Amino acid sequence: MAFKVVQQHDIIRNYNDYSLKQMSNLMGSRGQKAVDDGERSLIGPPSEESPESLLDQKASTPIFVYVLAFFSALGGFLFGYDTGVVSGAMLLLKKEMNLNALWQELLVSSTVGAAALSALSGGFLNGWLGRRICILLASSIFSVGGLILSLAPDKVVLLVGRITVGLGIGIASMTVPVYIAEVSPPQLRGQLVTINSLFITGGQFIASVVDGAFSYMIHDGWRYMLGLSIVPAVLQFFGFFFLPESPRWLLQKGRNQEARQVLSQIRAGQNVDEEYDTIRTSIEEEEKEAGGGGPVIFRILSHGPTRKALVVGCGLQMFQQLSGINTVMYYSATILQMAGVRDDKQAIWLAAATSATNFVFTLVGVWLVERVGRRKLTLGSLLGTGLSLALLAVGFLLSAQNSPPVTLHPVNSQNSTCKLYGSCELCMLDPDCGFCYRDNGTTVFDSSCVPVDQASTDHAAWGRCSNRTEGPDSSIWAYNYCPTSYSWTVLMGLILYLAFFAPGMGPMPWTVNSEIYPLWARSTGNACSAGVNWIFNVLVSLTFLHVAEFLTYYGAFFLYTGLVVLGLLFVLGCLPETQGLQLEEIENLFTGPLCSCGDSSPTGHRHVHYIRQSLDSSPAQYGAVGSDSAIAYITLR
Numbered sequence: 001m002a003f004k005v006v007q008q009h010d011i012i013r014n015y016n017d018y019s020l021k022q023m024s025n026l027m028g029s030r031g032q033k034a035v036d037d038g039e040r041s042l043i044g045p046p047s048e049e050s051p052e053s054l055l056d057q058k059a060s061t062p063i064f065v066y067v068l069a070f071f072s073a074l075g076g077f078l079f080g081y082d083t084g085v086v087s088g089a090m091l092l093l094k095k096e097m098n099l100n101a102l103w104q105e106l107l108v109s110s111t112v113g114a115a116a117l118s119a120l121s122g123g124f125l126n127g128w129l130g131r132r133i134c135i136l137l138a139s140s141i142f143s144v145g146g147l148i149l150s151l152a153p154d155k156v157v158l159l160v161g162r163i164t165v166g167l168g169i170g171i172a173s174m175t176v177p178v179y180i181a182e183v184s185p186p187q188l189r190g191q192l193v194t195i196n197s198l199f200i201t202g203g204q205f206i207a208s209v210v211d212g213a214f215s216y217m218i219h220d221g222w223r224y225m226l227g228l229s230i231v232p233a234v235l236q237f238f239g240f241f242f243l244p245e246s247p248r249w250l251l252q253k254g255r256n257q258e259a260r261q262v263l264s265q266i267r268a269g270q271n272v273d274e275e276y277d278t279i280r281t282s283i284e285e286e287e288k289e290a291g292g293g294g295p296v297i298f299r300i301l302s303h304g305p306t307r308k309a310l311v312v313g314c315g316l317q318m319f320q321q322l323s324g325i326n327t328v329m330y331y332s333a334t335i336l337q338m339a340g341v342r343d344d345k346q347a348i349w350l351a352a353a354t355s356a357t358n359f360v361f362t363l364v365g366v367w368l369v370e371r372v373g374r375r376k377l378t379l380g381s382l383l384g385t386g387l388s389l390a391l392l393a394v395g396f397l398l399s400a401q402n403s404p405p406v407t408l409h410p411v412n413s414q415n416s417t418c419k420l421y422g423s424c425e426l427c428m429l430d431p432d433c434g435f436c437y438r439d440n441g442t443t444v445f446d447s448s449c450v451p452v453d454q455a456s457t458d459h460a461a462w463g464r465c466s467n468r469t470e471g472p473d474s475s476i477w478a479y480n481y482c483p484t485s486y487s488w489t490v491l492m493g494l495i496l497y498l499a500f501f502a503p504g505m506g507p508m509p510w511t512v513n514s515e516i517y518p519l520w521a522r523s524t525g526n527a528c529s530a531g532v533n534w535i536f537n538v539l540v541s542l543t544f545l546h547v548a549e550f551l552t553y554y555g556a557f558f559l560y561t562g563l564v565v566l567g568l569l570f571v572l573g574c575l576p577e578t579q580g581l582q583l584e585e586i587e588n589l590f591t592g593p594l595c596s597c598g599d600s601s602p603t604g605h606r607h608v609h610y611i612r613q614s615l616d617s618s619p620a621q622y623g624a625v626g627s628d629s630a631i632a633y634i635t636l637r
Ligand SMILES: O[C@H]1[C@H](O)[C@@H](O)[C@H](O)[C@@H](O)[C@H]1O
Pocket: 197, 200, 201, 204, 320, 325, 326, 329, 358, 505, 506, 507, 533, 537
């Protein structure tokens, strides 16, 4: 069989230049059209999809795809739950187990660190065992981890439990988007993969509600907080017992018969010949092109388009974390305290409101992704995120500039560094000191900067604010925050930040990564980019308080604003639009120079039509299909 394809502008010049690779990309378009509107419009009119036709496609999308997306996205829920629940659990744990700062940090960051390691190794596991087994593996690890955490007799076992759930999170975070992308029809892929991100933020929100509810249970409340994740983990495990493997992985492993069966099961008996052929052709072609031997990562790096895709994928994940989302998610209670919320319980519930905002606006992302596309959504999101971060920074700057002065210098403080600070702002930035003051509703008075109690940051080491939050003379102990009248600027900044981040920069890095690599590079590409996400997650969240100490809070948020501007330039130059394309076509977007991707948005003006000819037709036949923008000639022999 030989294929020759020519596009309108170079019909004559390049008639013979088209390779099988390009043919397979055209076959990709063909497959997509076949999925979109069945065999009837193979020689068909318009390339622009009307909203009505999109609705028709959605209406005819088999429900089974949604079932698959739901059970897979439970992995996202667990990712969100286990990363989100720990802040509330820590409030109880540190009292019950008498944890010092090091142990608290260990228990929080061990999970994220373990997730980074397992995400990186998940690429190998995915290629070897398949997506389904990896999801089963992740859900069993989550169940075991939840069990260990809920029964832990001491902090060492707790640490083991936290590392265990981290291993589950890492595998789930890279496998689930890939699986969903591989089973979805192209016109729904963005939305379904974004649902996984919705489940992540949903998990974080439920975790914060559970934290709030069990924070009243001083003894063992943390066991319920940490252990409840067993429920969705077990549900996912049993669900996946009955759900199929990704047809693309099966085809890659040469299990063609099974792949065809699964594909028609997922497409509920629709004709899957086109889609099946497309995937198979491109796998064969990709294998030739990828050049066989050697570790996949080396093959990715030595092959131009996949190397560029990897840079884009990892860059997106890096900028997602550098925009500071997890300083907001993990420290929202602290940030809210900074904004003037004093009560612990109130701060926990307000933190729940923060994750609710993140969740609700991710929903907006699910709604927008197939309407405006990945690129515009990410750009808009970064722009808004940057402006909100600047607003947050200005809020902190105003608070700092109007920070109450230290007016009392207790004799006891002679041999502590705290006595050196002249204002609350400077005092608050030193982790060893806190601000003890009184106020009459409008003015702060009788204020001093004194050392914090080493056993608990809830009170001062000595003096009016020791061993109680409010003294008999109604002195108030402020650790890590200052009384300020600019709370509203910070609160506004926080809410706007989440409203802009959640629909775009939250989900898009995961969605885009699930679709930009060819099949042979998909597991490894996603493993690397998820690994980058987790590594930068650890870096940013572990350094936040130190960065704030060196640069002050407003300095830290101006820094994140600067990083978001860099992210914006990166996305502007390098992120192509992948909306609506068959997975097999997307590699083509990365054939140009790296930072020209922004120009190559294919939607709307690069549609190629095709003709299907059966193989037993006459020796040489020519077909031509015209559209406004392109013409394809196909020769079949
Ligand atoms: O996409 C998710 C989401 O936005 C979460 O809120 C955040 O905690 C994760 O780090 C991120 O990867």
